[in-house]
Amino acid sequence: MPDATGAGADGLTVGQVAARLGVTVRALHHWDEIGLARPSLRTAAGYRLYTPADLERLHRIVVYRELGLGLGRIRAVLDDSAADVPAALRAQRARIAERIARLRELDAGLERMIGAHERGPLLTPAQQAEVFGPGWDPEGPALAREKYGDTDQWRQYAERAAGRGPEEWRAVTGAVADFERELAAAMDAGAVPGGPGANRLAARHREVFAAYFPLTREMQVCLGRTYEADPGFAAHYDAIRPGLAGWFRRVIDAEARAHGVDPDTATWR
Incomplete structure (x- = not known):
């Protein structure tokens, strides 16, 4: 039995x-x-x-x-x-508590990553308006995800967005604003597309834009086309200086051409 x-x-x-x-x-x-x-x-x-x-x-x-x-x-x-069995178990319990805390951190990080993939900047509507300005459309990231959500660039953007709070986004928008002032000043000073100063601006643009995702020269050429052709982008740049959108595109094209990229056939890659 x-x-x-x-x-x-x-x-x-x-x-x-x-x-x-x-x-x-x-x-x-x-x-x-x-x-x-x-x-x-x-x-x-x-x-x-x-x-x-x-x-x-x-x-x-x-x-x-x-x-x-x-x-x-x-x-x-x-x-x-x-x-001392209780002491051994207490020590193990302390280690488990540390693991639990770490897992909670990982869970919070995953939640932020999911949110960034789905919504873009993890900011409240009020924070977005304060950081990006009153003209910011809070629906913009959702529309962008609809259009670009299956691309590597959106995933890279989401990974960067997941780790940013209001201060980090202020630094990003501040860098963009500084660059646009440099761009306008160069145009005012008569910088010629293809010249050393204009080429430095094209390189600086890629550097600043990397806050969102890495930008190749071919991708930059595609963006330059968009800046000039899209009414919203064109209005933004031309509000800084009339004709700035078209001039900026020519700056991008000239720098790309100097590095073996044909602006007429460049694709998003």
Whole structure:
């Protein structure tokens, strides 16, 4: 007849113990080999049999292992009569608390990343208006995601957006505003597209734009076309200086051409 542990008079086999405890037969063999949990009995054919006392020790091993204790530490807790078991468990509990805190941080980071992929800047409508200005359309990121959400650039943008709060976004918008002032000043000063000063501005534009995602020269040429052709972008640049949108496109095209990119055939890549 089986006793309260479920073991019969001859004990439980390795397969029965593995099923009962939710561990693998391989783990039981390993614990036997290292002397952590050896079965007390063997059949005439040499098969392992575990007694109720063996099963109780295995229960404790499984519990301690689930708590994160290593096998060496488990052996000490079980076999060292001088071991301070509560102290060992408190220490492990402290380590688990640290892991929980880290997992909560990771969970919060994942939540921010999901939000950034779905919504863009993780700012309230009031924060967006304060950071990006009264002309900012809070629906803009959602529309952009609809159009570009399956691109590498949107994913790169979302990864950057996930880590930014209001101050970081202010720094980004400040850098863009500084660049646009440089652009207008260069146009006022008569800088010629293809000249050293204008070429530096094209390179500076890529650097500033990298706050959103890395920009190749070909992609920059495509943006330059958009700045000139899109009514919203053209109005933005021409409000800074009349004709700035077209001049900026010519600056981008000239710098790209000097580096072997044909503006007439450039694609988004």
